Amino acid sequence: MINKIYVFGTSFSEGGGFEFDIDKGISYAYNGLGEVFTKENFSFPGQLRKLLPNIEIVNLSKSGYGNERMYRLASDIVFSDNFDVDNSLFIFDFSHLGRKEYFSRKLNKHIVLNYDANSNPISLNGVAQEYNKSHEEYQKDIETLPLLDSNNSNFFSTWVALTYNEPTQHELCCSNATIFLSFLKSRNVKYLFTDPPYFINHRDYDNLLENHYIKFQDKASTHDYYKDRTITNETDGYHEDEHYGLIKNKLIASCIYDELIKRNMISGSKLNKNIKDFDNIQKIITKNTNYLNKGNI
Amino acid sequence: MIKKIYTFGTSCTAGGGFEFDCKYDFLNKDGTKSGKTRGEHIKSIYSETPYTQEHYSYPGQLSELLKNKSYSIDIENISKQGYGNERIQRKFFELIHNSDDFKKDESLLIFEFSDLSRKEFYFNPFQNHVIMNYKADPDDTDMENMTIAKSYFYDSYEDYKAITKYYNVFKEFRENFISTDNELIEVSRKYYLFLEFLKYNKYNFLISAIPEIIHPNYFNQEDKWKKYTIEFGFDGHHKYNSFNLFADNGLTISHETNEAYGDPHPSLFANKIIAKMVFNGMIKNNYIEDDIIPIPKKINFNENFEQNPI
Numbered sequence: 234m235i236n237k238i239y240v241f242g243t244s245f246s247e248g249g250g251f252e253f254d255i256d257k258g259i260s261y262a263y264n265g266l267g268e269v270f271t272k273e274n275f276s277f278p279g280q281l282r283k284l285l286p287n288i289e290i291v292n293l294s295k296s297g298y299g300n301e302r303m304y305r306l307a308s309d310i311v312f313s314d315n316f317d318v319d320n321s322l323f324i325f326d327f328s329h330l331g332r333k334e335y336f337s338r339k340l341n342k343h344i345v346l347n348y349d350a351n352s353n354p355i356s357l358n359g360v361a362q363e364y365n366k367s368h369e370e371y372q373k374d375i376e377t378l379p380l381l382d383s384n385n386s387n388f389f390s391t392w393v394a395l396t397y398n399e400p401t402q403h404e405l406c407c408s409n410a411t412i413f414l415s416f417l418k419s420r421n422v423k424y425l426f427t428d429p430p431y432f433i434n435h436r437d438y439d440n441l442l443e444n445h446y447i448k449f450q451d452k453a454s455t456h457d458y459y460k461d462r463t464i465t466n467e468t469d470g471y472h473e474d475e476h477y478g479l480i481k482n483k484l485i486a487s488c489i490y491d492e493l494i495k496r497n498m499i500s501g502s503k504l505n506k507n508i509k510d511f512d513n514i515q516k517i518i519t520k521n522t523n524y525l526n527k528g529n530i
Numbered sequence: 531m532i533k534k535i536y537t538f539g540t541s542c543t544a545g546g547g548f549e550f551d552c553k554y555d556f557l558n559k560d561g562t563k564s565g566k567t568r569g570e571h572i573k574s575i576y577s578e579t580p581y582t583q584e585h586y587s588y589p590g591q592l593s594e595l596l597k598n599k600s601y602s603i604d605i606e607n608i609s610k611q612g613y614g615n616e617r618i619q620r621k622f623f624e625l626i627h628n629s630d631d632f633k634k635d636e637s638l639l640i641f642e643f644s645d646l647s648r649k650e651f652y653f654n655p656f657q658n659h660v661i662m663n664y665k666a667d668p669d670d671t672d673m674e675n676m677t678i679a680k681s682y683f684y685d686s687y688e689d690y691k692a693i694t695k696y697y698n699v700f701k702e703f704r705e706n707f708i709s710t711d712n713e714l715i716e717v718s719r720k721y722y723l724f725l726e727f728l729k730y731n732k733y734n735f736l737i738s739a740i741p742e743i744i745h746p747n748y749f750n751q752e753d754k755w756k757k758y759t760i761e762f763g764f765d766g767h768h769k770y771n772s773f774n775l776f777a778d779n780g781l782t783i784s785h786e787t788n789e790a791y792g793d794p795h796p797s798l799f800a801n802k803i804i805a806k807m808v809f810n811g812m813i814k815n816n817y818i819e820d821d822i823i824p825i826p827k828k829i830n831f832n833e834n835f836e837q838n839p840i
Contacts, residue, residue, distance in 0.1 A: 308719055314750055336712045338670065338705070388706075391699055398652045401659075408623040412727040419730035434627055 235322045235423070235498045237289045239310065240278040241303040242326025244364070245455065246294035246427065248276030250464045250476030262468045262521050263479060266514060275479055277427070277455075278324075280486035285499065297364035298345050299332030300406070300430075304413045305343075311420050322423045322498060324447075324489070326455070327410070327430040330402055337362075346389055350402075355393050407433050414441040425492065427455045427485065447492045455485050459508065467515070471522040479518075480511045532638045532734065532817045534604050536625065537589040538618045539642025539739065541611035541682075542774040545587030547783045547795035548572060549611075549683040559792075568683065575791050576798065586798050588738075588773065589640075591805035599820065612661045612682040614644030615717065615741075619724060620659075634733060638817050640760075640808065642739040642773070643721055646713050651700075655692045656680055662700055666710045673705050711745075718745040725755055736760055736811055738804075739772035760811035762804065764828040773804045781829070799829075 240246050253260050253270040260270040273279045278292040293306050307323055310316055330350035337344050340362065347358040363370075410430045417424050418441065425447050433441065449458035459481050467478030477485070487506035493499045537543050549568055556564045556571040564571060573581055584590045589607040596603045608621045618641060625632050646666040653660040658680060665675035678693045678700055679685050685693075721741055728735050737759045744752060762776035763769035770776040777796035786797030796804060806823045813820050 304723075305719070308723055309747070312719070312722070312748060312751060335707045336709055337707065338709045341709070388699075388702060392703065395654055395696055395699060396651045398654065398657075401652045404620070404623065408619060411623075412619075412723050415727040415730040416723045419726040436627075 234320065234500070235288065235493070236320045237291065237317065238278075238281070238285075238322045238324060239307070240290065240292045240294055240324045240326070241307055242294040242324075242427065243299060243328050243332075244294070244296035245477060246276060246278060246292065246324075246326040247296050248272035248274075248279060248476075248482070249296050250472070250474035251275035251479075256472075258525075259472050261525055262471050262518055264521050265517050266479075268479070275482060277477070277482040277485040277489070280479075280483045281489055284486055284490045284504075285493075288499070294326065295363075297332065297347055297361055298334065298343075299328035300410065300413075301332075301334040302343065302345075303327075304409060308413065308416060311417070311422055318421055318423075322425065322493075323417070324425050324427055325430075326428045327426065328428075329430075329432050330399070330406060331358075346393075348393060348397075350399060355397050357389055357393065360389055403432070411437055411441065423498070425489075426453070427489075429453055447489055449485065449488045455481075458488075459484065462508075467518055469519060469522045469526060471525050480508070480514055483511060483514075484508065531636065532603055532812075533633070533636040534606065535589070535592070535638045535640060537605065537607045537609060537640045537642070537738075538621060539609040540614060540644050540648075541609070542777075542795055543587060543589060543607065543609035543642045543738070544611050545583035545585075545590065545607075545795075545801070546611050547791075547793035548576075548583045548586035548798075550581040550583060552683040554683060572791060575787055578798065586801060588796065588801040588804040588808065591801045592808055595805050595809055601818070603818075609642065610681070612648070612663055612679055613650060613659075614648035614661070615720065615724075616648070616650040617659070617661070618643070619720075620650075637734060638812065639728070639733055639735040640738050641735060643737065643741050645742045646710060646717055649708060649713075653680070653693075653696075655696070656689070660693065662704065664704055664708065666713065668710055670708075670710050673701070676701065676704055714743060714745045715747060717741060718748040722748055722751045722755075725758070734817065736808075736815060736817075737771075738808060739774055742772070742775070757815075760808055762807050763825075765825045767828050773800075773807070776800070776807075777804070 243249070251259060251272045253272065263270070268274055271279070273292060276292065276294075278290050278294070282290045295302060303325060311318070331348055333346045333348070334343050335346065336342070342362060344360055344362050346360045349356045349358060410433050414430075425445050426442070427447060429442050429446060446453040449455060452458045455477070462478050462481035464472050464474040464476055464478045467480060484506060487504045491503040491505065494501055494503050540546070550572055552568040554568050556566045556568045558564050566574070576586075578585075582590070584607060587607060589605045593605045596605075608625070610617060622639070626634070647664055649662045649664070650659050651662065660678050660680050663677050665672040678697065680689050680693070718741070735758060737755065740759060759771050760773070761769040761771065762773045774796060777800040778794070781797050781800035783791055783793035783795055783797045786799055803825065806825060810822050810825070812818045813822055
């Protein structure tokens, strides 16, 4: 049995798109559901917490960041003397290329560069300490970052053009994931994927990936599960954001819950939820957004 | 049964100091040109052949030792001067994923791990990696002490020009994104992750040098890896967990040549002794069955020079 779950991942695990502190208008779309208007609550780990009140859930996901941050945080937890390996579970939402972490001496913190790995030349999508802030906060953030002005990212443009090579980064991405997952195996750490690192070498699939999937209906990745259930679609375009909607996050949480029961990590009965179980919630959201889309607020 | 040994590491494993093919000018102690290349100068001091960096390295000497003892064990030395743990990881994965010749159960991997102060980058103008060596002081006060190379002692003038063109970009990176404290955390964490990976995947491996400094966050991991670490030291004297530290104590090229050739890497004599200690380490870890080779009592080059001045 487990009593603590750590979730590591990107904005998809953090509750990306539900930045109520920046845009209070989002909350109007979700009025009347009895949900607390926080990003954390609207994320799938937040929804899982409601299903598992006796299990501590620590969500260490962060928007914009990727695998390097996961490896850093997760391995340091395992290396610490007080880590309870027997009663802990790690859940990973892996990303691939497109995110590169740097340590800023000036800020004494990590920052992250997001880029489009498929573009040629590489196009940069921004550098930040924290994504999803208000415009003012973001501008302030940008100004404090090293070598950047408010309009562009001169240093990183030069740096990426000089040092980025897709095959090399891909190889590094593969080897880092292989090392990290082997480390977890070596330490008998229980881990599951909401999004598996399919990019690792195929010969390591059986060893490092098999038996660590969560069943999201017939999918093993949340990205492939109810693909159309984005915030944009859930709110009928009222809040345009391609992150997972609340109902999808509730479904993900229930799938994880069922998986934990199947694996005897918790006791109880499976929920076996499907999308129809959340029709009432969708009706309320639709009612709200119809009203909002008519320009009532 | 072990049929092949792969050695990974830095200059100390690559045979650093013995760059016989180096075409750079050898400078006298006063900085004037000697009229000889570095390679010619080294050849003028040493007589053992072949004049190759490989032969003068400890893996080269280990290869000789194994041949003399009739072992059919090949050694592939994958080390490179100036480079560190990032290259070790990269080359290791290239080997296990891309080499048809690699046979895990028949291979022994010997790792010399590096410390801080080395950072590897892919460099598009070369379509290859380059290495930055920088001064890692605790407060990061020294930003000037930094070099970049594709291959120290062998880079061409064209290479040098290409690197110089972008030197300031690397310098900006150093100034803004390399913190000694954070790098120490990264190096320590990645070191232990890599060891765990090797252990979990049942690779045959030994450590010829551990990182000199480990971040205090990871002190609790150190003991676990002692059985994989080869000990280096003269009989009855202090034992080191790193062959290069052993050599630092009076057995460098500078010591061996009485400063006729100033270089801090392990001397030829040291590499011969180190090869024997690695051989003994293989016996102790059951990779070969043989008698332990006796290691001499402490040797002091200076005493030798006093008796037999050059």
